[in-house]
Each structure stands twice: as structure tokens, then as C-alpha cells.
Amino acid sequence: MQFWYGLAQLVGVHTILGLSAYVILQTGQVSMAQAGFLAIGAYVSGMLTTMGGWHIVPALLVGGVTAAVVATIVGFPALRVKGLMFVVATIAFGEAVRLFWFNFTYQVKQGADMVGPVGGEGFKQIRYFPANGWTDLDRALFILGLMAIVMAGVWWLDRSRVGVVLRAVGEDDLAAQSVGVNLTAVKVGAFAISGFIAGIGGSLYSHYTTHIEHLNFGIVLATFAIAYPIVGGLHNVFGTLAAVIFIQGFLVEGLRFLGDWRNLLFGALIVVAMNVSPRGFVSVYRDLSTYWRRRVYSGAIFTVVLIIVGEAAGGEVVAFVDGLLGRSGLQFNHMAWIAFLVVMAVWSWRGLAILIVMIPAGLQRLSGVLRDSLGGSAARRPRRTA
């Protein structure tokens, strides 16, 4: 259960991060600054609750507002450039924020301890949740609740004229300007809103991890932030949630057992996801041809049936399969995921390509397993032949 609470919190924070990127992506700007805004929110609210003794709700609002103010200040010069130059500018900003926290040390005495961020060592004493007796369930519900509020807010914004204008700017900013849209105001406004949302996400992040350091807020996180809405689709906020669940739940956590294979599969599966639904997960049903629908659904059903059968048959089947798999380090549940991939793979050339990409890693893994079993303990051999 611990694991699921942890995953729920992770999904909540990353969805908020993805939604912050969603807002600015609507204007056609690819912003790599979201991790920077997340860091600002994380540190500011962490300091407020830990060192200032604030309640978390005002602390996360202040964290969000601080990030929004920084976004506004940065937005005026940054949004004068477009496209790739904007990407470069925001990467520079994100790194600047990260390095600021790398060099930032400010501690106060609290009882016998010194608390506060210490440069490269990070900020280790954010104990608001445990200190106030919040259970894991409380935390997960709080974070998911805030995620729901942010999502509802962005959804509402999206459906109002704001969303229409943002999309118009994203499609053709010159035409939008020619029908009376003040480009600077709209772009900086969108940037500020996205900063505010990311700041709130950062506040939640620092409080559930309890320990943050500058390395958490690098380019990788910024890339994830824009990957969520792009993979999920820019037509609907729910796509971002779906993409976070897909990437964090399935690709990162679900495939953790694959070890070396995971990184390989990670990229390949994102490519597959983009191929299956080029306009994002939200429109996946519309985009799927019946050809692909059959494969995805049958693969999913196959996997679920496998898991159910495995669970229903109880320990024996699982133990039997685990025994068969032996030293490969794999377990029954993992086989279900692999089966899903294979079912997907054997039915199309795209899947076949993934299998081919996987072959080198697979061979490496297999040879390791073989070497282990052949050169392994003699005591194991009789059982295998029996």
C-alpha cells in the first residue's frame, strides 16, 4: 500500500508540473523553465513551513506566487524570442535557478539543530507532514486533491476565451495580433500562470520528499514537464494526467524490474505511444485504426487475464513460474508486462522494430543468465533435470 500512496503522490505532483507546461505550450512556446519554477516553489514553501513555522496551504500559495513573479520578470525578455531561441533561453533560466539553489545557504537554529538549505547538500529538514501527524493517506489525498483543483482550474481556463486566445497565439501569432491580441500581455500572462502552477507543484514536491537538492531540478525534469502534455495531447487537460500515469506508472515504476532494459524500452515506448496517438492520449480512441485498436485491447485484456489467473490460482502458479524463471531475477507479475509487450510486438512491424532494438540488450541479459545457471551451484542441476 505504501507503494501506491507514493505513486499517487508522484503522479499528483508530476501532473501539476505537466499542467504548468500545458498552459505555456498552448501559446506555441516550448518552455524548459518549468523545473526552475518547481524549484522556486519547492525551496520557498519548504523554508516557510520549516523555518517560519507556516501552515502548508499559505506556504504553497506563497511558493506559487513567488514562482509566478519570477516568471513574469523573466517572461518579458524571454518571450521576445520565439521557437528554438526561447528553448535555449528557458534552459539557461532553469540552470540559473538550479545553480542559485546550489549556492544558496541560509540556516536558522531550531532547538539543537540548524535547519535550512545548505548549498549543494540540499535542504534536508522539511518535516511538515510527519511533524503534524499526517498519514500517508492524508498526504496522498491532499496532493491528489490539489491536483484535481489545479486541473479543474486549467480545464476551465482552457474552455474559456483565455484558452481560445492562447491557442490562437500558438497557431499564428501575427494573425492573433492583427485581430487585437496583445501578444506580450498574453504570452507573459500565460508564462506567469504556468509559473504559479509549477510553484504549487514544487511546494507539494518538497513536502512529500522531505529532502530536496538542486540536482532534483535539472534538465531531465524540465524535459519530463513538456513531455507529459505533448504525449498526452494538447486538446485536453486529462491527456496530461493520462500521460503522467503512463510514463511514471508504467514506464518508470512498472518496468523497474527490467533493469538495463528499461531505459531502452522507455524511449521506444514513448515513440510507440506517439505513433499510436499522434494527437495525444486524449484522442487515442479516435486516432486508432481498428487494426491498432484490436491489438491494444487484446494485449491489455491478455495481460489482465494473465494477472487475474495468476492471482486466482494462488501461490502455486506464481511459485511454479517463479521457480521456472529461477535465476533470471524475473517474477510472475513481470511476465505479465512482458507478455503484453510481446502481444503488441508480434502483431505489427512497429513492435517488431522494438523487439529488434531490444535484441542486443536481451542477448546480454540472456548470456548473463546462462552463465549464471551453467556455472552456478551443482545443487541446482538435479532439480532442473528432474
Add this chain to the structure above:
Amino acid sequence: MLDLRALTKNFGGVVAVDGLDLTVEEGKIVALIGPNGSGKSTTVNLIAGIFPASGGAITFKGQDITDKLPHRTLECGIARTFQNIRLFNELSVWQNLWVAQNAPETRKSQNFLKRWMSGSALARRSVEEELAFADLADKRDELAGNLAFGEQRRLELARSLAAKPSLLLLDEPAAGMNLEEVKALDGRLRKLQERGITILLVEHVMGLVMGIADRIAVLNFGRKIAEGTPTEVQADELVREAYLGTPDTSTSQAAP
């Protein structure tokens, strides 16, 4: 209403518009014609504020608008269409008009929140009116990118009208249209004139221009070589030489 005084625009060493003087009187349809590359579209872009002028001044309703950005000139009451259609293709027809709600008149009728959230009934009604005017009422929920070419032209016109302009800059609105569509456009422009909208028309389709324009200015190499009523311009030797060619081209399309 609109005054251009010695308007000049250089692109590097190329002089696109060279000391252009032009006056557009209120309620009139003024056409700007001339060969390709003579600076007509540049003039429109300068008035709309797409790029700054290199010299000269633009005055609109007694107000200097030379260096104003496009959204500011629109607030003054100048709307425009583009030579190559520029719609928001992923937005619906209705949403395309909904973007163009920043004109002072609409602003006055609704407060800030209302303007950015749902919009007042008045603003919504004006969107519906312009859709009906452009014969697009039944297509209001379709994506702009899925419309046929003629419909896209009409939608662009409706979008600029949704901004409640007093001066409309039309950059080749009849390009690519067949005769029937040109006729419909002709009728629409006359209706706009009845509504009191002044029009500056850049066009190559002489059949349309000669029939509808109150005054015509002819550009060549960024300079105005003639100005007058359609009959005067057609009789002008310089114009024939530079653009119109033989006398009877006024009834068909000019050679590109």
C-alpha cells in the same frame, strides 16, 4: 480619415514604398493597384503596424499611428485580412471570431473577467451576426482548417469584422476566387460600405476594382504614379504602360 504622408519603407537596400502620399476619405472604397512587387502589401502592412515605417507618417482619425503595434492599430479601428489566408486552423469557425473581441466597443460592453471568460450576450450576438453576414452560420462548429477555400476567405473577412473596425484593409480578397465568388464579394463589400465601413482594397481583379472603387491609386516601384476615379485611372497613359496594358483589360483579370 486615413492619411499617409511621405510614407517610406526600406528592406535593406530595396525601397519597397517610396514617399507615398495617400488619403482615404471616410465611407469610401479606395483601391490600391499595381504590378506585383510595387509595394501594395507593404503599404497595408505598414498601416496595420506589422513592421515600422522607415520614414513618413500615418495619421488615422487625427491620431498618429505610425509606430503602433498591430493590436493597437486594431484598437484604433483598423482591421485587416491577409494576402495568404491566415486563420487559426485548429480552432472552430466560431472561436476564430471569438478571438477578435478586443475592440474598444466590445471592451466597453463587458468587464475584464467577462471578456476573458464567457463574454457578454452582446459580444456573442455580434459574433453570430458576422457569421451570418459571411454565410457561415451553419458551419460555426467546424474547424477553420477544414473549410473550403472560398469559405476560408469569407471567414477571414468575418473575423476582421468581428473586431468592429471603422477601416478595413483588404489584401487581395478575391485572389483565387471564381467569377461567382467575386460577384458575391462585390455585394458584400457594398453592404459593408452601407454599414459605414471605409475600405482600402488591394486587388488584382480589375473587374471588381473598377466596379466598386470610389478612388484608385496606382503604385509602381513603390511610387504612386496615378490617382483618381476608375475612369480617370483607366485613361491614364502611365498606368496603361505600367500595369493595365491594352485598354479593354479593365473587364477581365489583369495579367500577373
